[in-house]
Structures are given as structure tokens and as C-alpha cells.
Amino acid sequence: MKGLVLNNLYSAEKSIKLKAVLGIAVVVILLVTKETIALRMAVFLPFFLLPIHAFEVLKHDVKSGWDKYELTLPVTRSKIIGSKYVTFLLLLTASLFIAALPFVIAHLFFYPTLNALFFNYLLRGIGIIVCLAAATFVLTYKLGTEKADTIVMYSAGFTGTVFFGLSFLLPMVVGTGKGFDEIFSSVFCILAVLLFIGSYVISNVLYRNKEL
Amino acid sequence: MEVSQLNKLYRGADFALEDISFSIPYGAIVGFIGENGAGKTTTMGTILGTRKKSQGSIKLFGETIEDIKRNGNQKMEEVGVVFDDMNFSGYLTVMQLAKVMKHIYKQWDQKTYVDCIHRFRLPLKEKIEKFSRGMSMKLSIAVALSHDAKLLILDEATAGLDPVAREEVLEIFAAFVKDGTRSILLSSHMTSDIEKIATELIFIRKGKLILQASKPEMMDRYVIAEGTPEAWQQVDPTIMLARQEKEGKMEVLVSNENNLPPLIHSRKASFEEISLFLLKGENR
Numbered sequence: 269m270k271g272l273v274l275n276n277l278y279s280a281e282k283s284i285k286l287k288a289v290l291g292i293a294v295v296v297i298l299l300v301t302k303e304t305i306a307l308r309m310a311v312f313l314p315f316f317l318l319p320i321h322a323f324e325v326l327k328h329d330v331k332s333g334w335d336k337y338e339l340t341l342p343v344t345r346s347k348i349i350g351s352k353y354v355t356f357l358l359l360l361t362a363s364l365f366i367a368a369l370p371f372v373i374a375h376l377f378f379y380p381t382l383n384a385l386f387f388n389y390l391l392r393g394i395g396i397i398v399c400l401a402a403a404t405f406v407l408t409y410k411l412g413t414e415k416a417d418t419i420v421m422y423s424a425g426f427t428g429t430v431f432f433g434l435s436f437l438l439p440m441v442v443g444t445g446k447g448f449d450e451i452f453s454s455v456f457c458i459l460a461v462l463l464f465i466g467s468y469v470i471s472n473v474l475y476r477n478k479e480l
Numbered sequence: 481m482e483v484s485q486l487n488k489l490y491r492g493a494d495f496a497l498e499d500i501s502f503s504i505p506y507g508a509i510v511g512f513i514g515e516n517g518a519g520k521t522t523t524m525g526t527i528l529g530t531r532k533k534s535q536g537s538i539k540l541f542g543e544t545i546e547d548i549k550r551n552g553n554q555k556m557e558e559v560g561v562v563f564d565d566m567n568f569s570g571y572l573t574v575m576q577l578a579k580v581m582k583h584i585y586k587q588w589d590q591k592t593y594v595d596c597i598h599r600f601r602l603p604l605k606e607k608i609e610k611f612s613r614g615m616s617m618k619l620s621i622a623v624a625l626s627h628d629a630k631l632l633i634l635d636e637a638t639a640g641l642d643p644v645a646r647e648e649v650l651e652i653f654a655a656f657v658k659d660g661t662r663s664i665l666l667s668s669h670m671t672s673d674i675e676k677i678a679t680e681l682i683f684i685r686k687g688k689l690i691l692q693a694s695k696p697e698m699m700d701r702y703v704i705a706e707g708t709p710e711a712w713q714q715v716d717p718t719i720m721l722a723r724q725e726k727e728g729k730m731e732v733l734v735s736n737e738n739n740l741p742p743l744i745h746s747r748k749a750s751f752e753e754i755s756l757f758l759l760k761g762e763n764r
Contacts (some may be wrong), residue, residue, distance in 0.1 A: 271583030278576045279569040333566040339530045341584050342550070342556040479531045 272351035322356035391453035402467035486536035507660035511678030560624030564636030571607025585627035596622035613640035683698035722761030
């Protein structure tokens with residue numbers, strides 16, 4: 269699987285490097301402002317810069333013919349799917365570092381940043397992009413990359429439905445007392461991870477019978 | 481490789497592969513000839529697993545493709561593939577591609593790869609997207625030759641190559657099978673390429689295999705014969721491979737000119753003529 273992941277990362281290498289530098293710069297600038305809204309954005313932003321390239325890789329694969337060629341390699345179809353999900357997780361981890369590292373440094377040397385707001389928005393940022401990935405992968409394997417615009421719309425709609433659906437339903441279960449924000453962020457993140465695992469299983473089933 | 485009674489149906493489509501059976505012996509270069517849409521790519525796709533077969537059996541090195549899949553597709557280590565279109569992501573360089581392949585093929589041979597790249601005069605640091613079609617094909621061939629494959633499946637692999645490069649690649653293919661332990665299945669529109677290097681020939685038309693023969697046998701024995709329809713009625717139909725009407729007479733490709741009646745006149749035919757006859761003529 270290492271070779272497949274490497275291929276995915278090389279395919280998006282230039283954009284990943286560019287977005288990583290951009291992400292760090294923007295997070296640092298936003299941190300300097302010390303504004304609450306800016307700090308929220310600083311936590312969120314990296315998750316929308318890097319992991320989306322895992323979806324772009326799927327388009328590159330089709331455009332270059334690699335999607336057909338990789339089926340002839342000595343690897344199983346589930347490893348091919350696995351490599352796409354692992355690529356996403358690697359980019360998500362990189363985003364996590366880009367979001368968290370400036371906050372940790374700022375907290376240690378300048379002013380307290382590692383507070384409830386940071387952790388809530390970190391979990392929500394992770395939840396949103398993981399949820400988006402869960403829908404995007406399945407829809408791409410079902411509809412094909414040529415329906416990219418439709419897939420983006422449906423994935424965003426799905427993520428919004430999960431997020432706002434949970435924010436509507438969760439108070440009925442746990443109430444809206446002290447610590448609700450933390451509970452909501454944690455539950456949303458866990459739910460997104462579960463959806464991501466489900467998405468991996470569904471993508472495998474869809475890809476098993478794919479013909480190219 | 482053995483393909484037996486291979487069928488591939490497409491829902492709602494006129495085209496289907498019907499009962500395709502052939503084998504590729506060790507040491508052979510098998511030319512796979514057919515018009516566009518005849519079923520060459522579909523046949524190769526079902527062999528390689530990019531398409532699902534509807535019926536029939538495909539064996540690679542004695543193992544069915546179902547068993548190969550069950551065992552994690554590892555047998556594909558021994559199969560080198562070149563498709564007629566692009567194969568690799570355009571954002572990689574030649575050396576990045578080598579790093580990818582090194583982690584995919586256990587038998588990856590970096591030295592062979594680098595030698596091929598130098599031989600084909602491909603730039604090491606340029607992105608593949610900047611390559612011409614010919615350069616991309618050369619790169620695909622370099623990869624196919626660099627993991628100790630025992631079988632090469634090449635779909636229009638010589639397309640897009642200039643005459644010098646084509647000659648060079650054909651020489652490499654001939655050397656590849658020379659020791660008798662490896663073989664090649666090569667589809668090409670260029671009958672001249674196939675004529676140059678193929679040892680066996682397979683002709684396919686509208687999803688049906690119409691002939692498998694060795695090239696020397698075909699060139700030695702097959703002739704085009706001409707006569708009236710009445711004269712042809714005296715001929716054993718099993719030697720009549722394809723026919724076409726021409727000015728009230730009937731031209732037939734026959735597999736054996738012995739015992740043809742005196743009213744039928746035969747002549748030797750070129751490889752291209754025989755190929756065209758098989759692909760364009762009517763079955764007997």
C-alpha cells in the first residue's frame with residue numbers, strides 16, 4: 269500500500285506543499301490578532317486546505333489513466349481503496365499539526381490559547397472534514413469524478429445535515445447545560461469517524477465490481 | 481496464459497465477446513489483430529481484471545484469475561502491462577514513479593529501469609504530463625520491463641512512437657522472449673509491427689475469434705484463390721477461411737492450396753492482404 273499512497277501524495281505534492289505553507293502563515297496571522305472569530309477560523313482553516321487534495325487525487329487518477337492501470341498491479345482492490353483513505357488521513361494529520369502547533373507555541377510563549385474554544389473548534393473542524401470525506405469518497409466511487417460538482421454539493425449537504433441534525437437532536441438527549449459545547453463537539457467528531465469507517469466499507473463494495 | 485470460452489456481455493449493448501479461446505505459449509509473441517471495437521481491449525481487460533468476465537476461464541501461469549485475486553493479486557507481479565492511453569499520473573517525475581513502483585513490485589529492478597530510461601532518452605526530472613504520447617508509451621514500456629515480468633500484455637504499445645523508436649521497442653520485445661521463458665500478447669493496428677515480431681497470430685472480429693495460427697504456417701500455407709461460385713462448390717469448406725465477391729467471381733482465403741480444382745487460381749498473399757481478408761471478408 270505504501271507505493272499507492274506515495275503515488276497519491278506525489279500527485280498532489282505541489283499543491284500540498286503550497287497549502288501547508290499558506291495554512292501556517294494564515295494561522296499565525298490570525299493568532300496574532302487575538303480576536304475570537306479569528307482564532308476560531310485559525311483552528312478550522314487548515315482542515316479545509318489540505319485534506320481536500322485526497323479528493324483531487326481521485327480526479328487525477330481518472331485523468332491520467334492511473335485508475336485503470338493500478339487495477340493491473342499486484343495489489344488488491346481493497347488496498348487501492350485503503351490507500352485513498354490513508355492518504356486522506358495523512359493529510360488530516362498534517363492539518364492537525366498545522367492547526368495545533370502554532371496554538372501550542374503561542375500558548376507556551378505568548379498568551380493562553382489552548383482553551384475550550386480551541387478544542388471545540390478543533391473537534392468540529394475534524395468532524396466536518398471527516399464527514400465530508402465519508403460522503404465524497406462514496407459518491408465519487410458511485411457517480412464517477414465527472415460528477416464532481418454534484419458530489420461537492422451532496423457531500424456538503426450531507427455534512428450540514430449531520431452537523432445541524434446532531435445540534436438539534438443532542439439537546440433532547442443531554443440537555444443544554446454546562447459543558448454542552450464540549451459534548452456536542454466530541455459526539456460530532458465520533459459520529460464523523462463512524463461515518464468515515466462506514467464510507468470505507470461502502471466504497472470497498474462499490475469498487476469491488478468497478479470496471480474500467 | 482490460457483483463455484477458454486471467454487464471454488463478456490454488456491447490458492443493453494450490441495457488442496459481446498463470444499467464446500474466445502486461445503493460449504500463449506512460453507517464448508511466443510502473439511499478435512492480437514482486429515479492427516477498432518473488435519474486442520481486443522475488452523479481451524485484454526478481462527484478462528487483466530480491469531473488466532469482469534461473464535463466463536469462461538482465464539489462467540495465468542496455471543492459476544485461474546479467481547485464485548490469483550484470492551491470493552492478493554500477487555501473481556500480477558509477473559505481468560507487465562502497457563495500455564494505449566496514458567498510464568501514470570502526470571504530476572510525477574520518472575524517478576518519483578520508480579519510487580512508487582519499488583514499493584509495489586517486490587521484484588522491482590531499479591537498474592533495468594534506469595537503463596531503459598537512458599536507452600529511451602527520457603528526462604529524469606521532468607513531470608510526466610510534459611511528455612509526448614511517444615515518451616509516455618516508452619515510459620510505460622520501461623516500467624513493464626523492470627519487474628521481471630514473465631508475460632507482457634501490450635495494448636497498442638507501439639502507437640505514437642516514431643519509426644526509430646518503434647524499431648527499437650520491437651527489438652526489445654524480441655529480446656524479451658528470446659530465452660523461451662517469457663511471452664508477449666501484443667495488440668496493434670500496425671500490422672507491419674506484428675508482421676515483424678509476432679510468432680503467433682490471433683484475429684478477432686466483432687467479438688469473435690476468427691483465427692489463431694502460427695505466423696510461419698500462415699505465411700507458408702495460406703493463399704488467396706479466385707474462381708466462380710460454381711467452382712468453389714467442389715472445394716472442402718473447412719479450408720475456406722474468409723471470402724469476398726469480386727466482379728462475379730469469388731476470392732477466398734484458403735488454408736491449404738493442395739487439391740484445389742483446376743478452375744480455381746491461387747496466388748501467394750502478403751501479411752497485410754491476409755490480415756485484411758480475415759478482418760474484412762465474410763466467413764466461409
